[in-house]
Amino acid sequence: MLVAENLEKRYGEVVALDGFDLTVAPGEVVGLIGHNGAGKTTFLEVVSGQLRPDRGRVTVCGVDIREQPRRARALLGVAPQELALYPRITVREHLVLFGRLAGLRPGRLRREVDTVAGEMLLTELLDRRVAELSGGQRRRVQTAAALVHRPPVLLLDEPTVGADPATREALLAAVRARADEGASVCYTTHYLPELERMRAGIAIAIKGRVVTRDTGQRLLAGLPSELRVRFARPAAPDLVAAGGWEVVEDELRKTTREPGRDLAALVGAAGSGELVSVAVRPPTFDDLYHRLATEVSDAR
Numbered sequence: 001m002l003v004a005e006n007l008e009k010r011y012g013e014v015v016a017l018d019g020f021d022l023t024v025a026p027g028e029v030v031g032l033i034g035h036n037g038a039g040k041t042t043f044l045e046v047v048s049g050q051l052r053p054d055r056g057r058v059t060v061c062g063v064d065i066r067e068q069p070r071r072a073r074a075l076l077g078v079a080p081q082e083l084a085l086y087p088r089i090t091v092r093e094h095l096v097l098f099g100r101l102a103g104l105r106p107g108r109l110r111r112e113v114d115t116v117a118g119e120m121l122l123t124e125l126l127d128r129r130v131a132e133l134s135g136g137q138r139r140r141v142q143t144a145a146a147l148v149h150r151p152p153v154l155l156l157d158e159p160t161v162g163a164d165p166a167t168r169e170a171l172l173a174a175v176r177a178r179a180d181e182g183a184s185v186c187y188t189t190h191y192l193p194e195l196e197r198m199r200a201g202i203a204i205a206i207k208g209r210v211v212t213r214d215t216g217q218r219l220l221a222g223l224p225s226e227l228r229v230r231f232a233r234p235a236a237p238d239l240v241a242a243g244g245w246e247v248v249e250d251e252l253r254k255t256t257r258e259p260g261r262d263l264a265a266l267v268g269a270a271g272s273g274e275l276v277s278v279a280v281r282p283p284t285f286d287d288l289y290h291r292l293a294t295e296v297s298d299a300r
């Protein structure tokens with residue numbers, strides 16, 4: 001369980017966190033999303049103990065990070081946005097190092113290294129030095145190092161940046177599996193379909209605070225669908241204009257929260273005999289992101 005309450009952090013005039021609250025329950029993946037500069041990385045740095053907040057409190061499985069920083073740190077798995085790896089050692093040595101620092105004993109450590117290497121598609125690379133890896137491969141090592149000791153709280157800051165599709169899929173599956181085992185996962189990304197894939201809750205940060213916390217499905221439910229209708233012959237222009245339809249080649253399109261009602265009204269006026277096709281595209285996570293982007297620019 002991760003609980004952050006009323007965090008504040010200033011850098012001179014810049015307010016990076018401004019009353020930031022977030023709770024992530026065991027078994028839950030929360031996608032923390034928001035524009036560049038919304039405070040996501042600052043929040044993760046505060047939780048992982050790299051940064052001291054001016055105000056507020058964070059507990060990790062009930063352990064206060066300020067009162068017992070070492071105990072709290074041992075309960076966390078952190079993959080920061082900036083790569084922080086030792087280039088001269090091998091991938092295996094890396095994972096062993098992180099597992100040992102977290103207190104894993106040799107037998108279990110060996111097993112966990114093999115398991116996480118398999119999950120993150122790193123098995124073939126275990127004996128390569130980090131310096132010899134590509135950017136995407138290094139990021140995978142960083143995520144594996146966060147997972148290796150099976151921490152109850154995971155903080156992953158844009159872990160799929162630069163990942164190819166197979167790697168992205170493997171990473172999302174591994175993260176979801178850790179949550180299914182009971183971990184609380186806080187995951188930042190600018191790519192919302194990843195959150196859909198992990199059945200993640202969504203926390204939207206704007207200007208240093210979480211303004212919305214809901215399921216993806218409920219947030220999507222507030223968005224319009226796109227309705228596309230084709231007739232055998234062009235519909236009458238006055239009919240099109242009156243219904244607020246857009247004409248794109250031989251198709252009528254409308255973005256609407258009530259596709260059924262709009263379709264019925266159109267067909268009622270034009271007659272169904274000429275109808276060739278109807279398609280409804282429900283809102284996607286990309287639409288949600290665009291909506292958020294608009295709302296954020298309006299709030300600025």
Ligand SMILES: Nc1ncnc2c1ncn2[C@@H]1O[C@H](COP(=O)(O)OP(=O)(O)OP(=O)(O)O)[C@@H](O)[C@H]1O
Nearest residue numbers: 011014015016034035036037038039040041042043
């Ligand atoms: N070391 C620093 N010194 C001064 N200002 C900083 C520092 N670190 C962050 N900030 C400022 O704090 C605010 C929040 O930054 P933060 O990196 O937390 O945003 P973010 O939501 O993670 O953005 P991104 O999506 O780009 O990763 C920004 O205005 C940023 O410029």
